[in-house]
Amino acid sequence: MxxxxxxxxxxxxxxxxxxxxxxxxxxxxxxxxxxxxxxxxxxxxxxxxxxxxxxxxxxxxxxxxxxxxxxxxxxxxxxxxxxxxxxxxxxxxxxxxxxxxxxxxxxxxxxxxxxxxxxxxGSGNGVIAIIIIVLLIVLSAVLYVSYISLRWLFAQF
Structure with a gap:
């Protein structure tokens, strides 16, 4: 520079x-x-x-x-x-x-x-990839917990 x-x-x-x-x-x-x-x-x-x-x-x-x-x-x-x-x-x-x-x-x-x-x-592509992976893991966990909760809820009826 x-x-x-x-x-x-x-x-x-x-x-x-x-x-x-x-x-x-x-x-x-x-x-x-x-x-x-x-x-x-x-x-x-x-x-x-x-x-x-x-x-x-x-x-x-x-x-x-x-x-x-x-x-x-x-x-x-x-x-x-x-x-x-x-x-x-x-x-x-x-x-x-x-x-x-x-x-x-x-x-x-x-x-x-x-x-x-x-x-x-650098470009930051690695950081973006990590963010996407973390967001996908969080989304998967939320979906899994939601599925288990709904399954349990419907089993109660």
Missing amino acids: DRSKQVMLTGQLKWVERIASVMDDKFCLPGTNFRFGLDPILNFIPFAGDVSGFIVSAALLYVMAKNGVSRKVLILMAINISIDAAVGAIPLLGQISDFYIKANTRNIKLLKEHYQEGKHT
Whole structure:
């Protein structure tokens, strides 16, 4: 990578890092090392908080995609954002989990590993294959449990 591109990416990374910090770990509980950001605070506003946090995370993902991060990193970042959004949407559990599941911070770690250490390069096809396999296993388990439950239910009549 040429020097001018590297300087531009470093500037973009710093901007993204600041936003991620505000969302995930800007504040500290006095007398502890426990850090949190605006994301869990916003999520106390039903629906709007979840959506706003997701939009910020998606915007950060878009900025990195525009600046040439590898497809594999984008997939891993999207998984972090999706898990954060899915768990965050569950009432009560979502509010609690937002203090611990910090998708933006995890995504910054992925970016640093990618740009500074050369990790997570490639197409990401392996990650996609693993996701599909896991989803098929989960679907199979759900279908099997449903079948067994229905069979047991009909046997009761």
